[in-house]
Amino acid sequence: MLTLTFMLALVSVAASIDMLNVCMDSKHHKVAPGPEGNLYQQCSPWKDNACCTADTSEHTHNDNSYLYNFNWSHCRVMTDACKKHFIQDTCFYECSPHLGPWIQTVVNPTWRRERFVDVPLCQEDCVTWWNDCKDDFTCKENWHKGWNWTSGHNECPAKAECRKFKEVFPTAQSMCEKIWSKSYKYTTYTKTSGKCIQMWFPQGQNPNRKVAEYYLNKAPSPGIPASLFSFSVVLLMLLI
Template sequence: MEGFPVLLFTACMLLVSGNRLNDRTQLSDFLDTCMDAQSHKSKPGPEDSLHAECTPWKNRACCHKKTTEELHQNATWYKFTWGHCEPLSDMCKRYFVRDLCFYECSPNVGPWLVQESRTWRKERMYHAPLCETDCNTWYNECKNEKTCLDNWSNGGFNFSSGVNTCPTGKPCKPFHEIFGNATNFCETIWDGSWKVTPDDKPCMKMWFDATKENPNDAVAKQRAMEILQISGVTNLASSFVFIIFAVLIATLV
């Protein structure tokens, strides 16, 4: 029994340290980091320029210039095409490109990162607060486009051809029939990456004026501070429980 407390402690430390997201103890851990994914930088920084719809993030970006050029030009991204039923209209495609620019370039997703195991990313954002007006505009520009599935991340596309195609038995229908409304569209299409939030609450702008400061900086900072406050209380309680548990173990050895 002499080695049991040591083994227990070591196991606990391995469990905690196995995920970098569990080791964040200060604001910079949330605000000076990028998603752990294939095309992302490890930390946000300036770029001389970013292409077209990705321009707003050039002063502090998690993406490289080349990435933004390719995502505008390539017909697929990570072997995925938005136009799996038919090509998107130019206006609808513009909003999907903006959404992708946010995904690749935003330095503000730290507070909403969670672990994920995919070949092209180890983390994803989950329930990041998207401003309701941004969601409504995106949906209204795309509601007459066509798709066969509502969840484009985990919906069951067929990738046997090397790119996503509709599975057997899933016909193409207009977005407004598949999703029903703007909120369901924004929250479901990327498997919960976005959480639609009223504009009078802290929320993310999917795109913003490149000549102005990033409005999402303040939103991310506020959420990071909330997480750290909750974490502080939780860690104190956990330490108290751990001490009691250690004392109980010690009485048995």
Template sequence: MHHFVSKILIVILPLIAEAQRSQDKNELLNWCLDAKHHKTAPGPESSLFEQCTPWKNRSCCTEETTKKLHESNPYNFNYDHCPGKKMSEDCHRHFLQDHCFYECSPNVGPWVVSETRSWRKERYWKVPLCASDCQIWFNSCANDYTCTDNWSRNFDWINSTDKCSSGSKCRTNVCPKGATCQTIREIYGNAQTFCDTVWDNSWKYTNNSRPCMRLWFDGTGGNPNDAVAQYYAHIISGAATCTYSVLWYTFQLMAIWHFNYIM
């Protein structure tokens, strides 16, 4: 049993150490990114819109933000950046779920790092994403088109013909000069490369046998990602020195995560 715990710690401690910004457990478990649309602290919402609904009991986003995600384009990001190609509804639904996670999840504390951009001062880095969720996302988008692998850094941004909500002109993303549009399957090759790369290492493809985040869940059994964040935060806060305490959190994680695994 001690050997089992040691193997777990060898795997997850280096991942945590790379990104942690705090050792305060309560802070790590209630972290909203310092970013444009996020609340300062997680809390309940009376309702959230469509794909963001599962986070309404404890959320870093507001209903207004989630409605904008579905009905408009708060960041003016163009998913249809390949000329003549429109992203499929199924693929777009998964990107909406990904965006809901970004705006709404209070469980990213163990992976938050600083960033200097006009719309945010923090981001999350290498959050462990369950391989099964990643594979479903990749399969849904495999035949859609893109022209670059890193969607956070590689696009060119030009003045858009659309107006921002403020009434001023916005900038939108276009394919880099000389880039060729290919299917997502051709650009990335496999699900792991896709999830690890598409948002500049925000996600880390993680085997389902290890503690990992669900991209989306139905919410009826609670938020399975609470237990995952608690597991990592417990280790960061110093509990890794207590074998039996880590084991207790392992069993808690397995019970809650397994309940929510089949949607």
């Protein structure tokens, strides 16, 4: 008969493997990652293994899409150079299957039960994002909360002043870390380091699984998602 220690070790290995290829429990994510025949434009790099559907990928490119009714142009019309980064950010959020080490349970869930926190973003991705958006306008530092939703989509709260990104976010680090409530962590790692997550990469060349594996092995994860805990319990019961 298998010893309890050995069974727990097997469960730990199984959970670790899943954490390298898992979808968050959120509004539009698939239950499990898998190939998609055709993902739209900037989401296409994930088509071989994605947590998003083709329909979701198409709507990530639209202002006020049904996904979240979020309007990037809440102050002035956002430039195409800046908008492409927010589209890529949305594709990354919806499609990436390699964020297991950074997935955390949402304390007071409304439209999602899990989110990612402190994903170590490559310096090039963060700096380029900030440079392309620094002269665009926004009225808020944290885009996760505090909007006026009475019209059905996000509008600036009363008395909020529209200012250039570079005034609201003086540095690339401040923007990447604050705009989505610490979803991302600014790093000085480059894309060749193997220690940072890339938001941009050629189709079929997703480097982020190896990065996730590096962090999973380096230190304890922030917490095993509920879906993986359930999987571990089932596996343990089968082994007993």
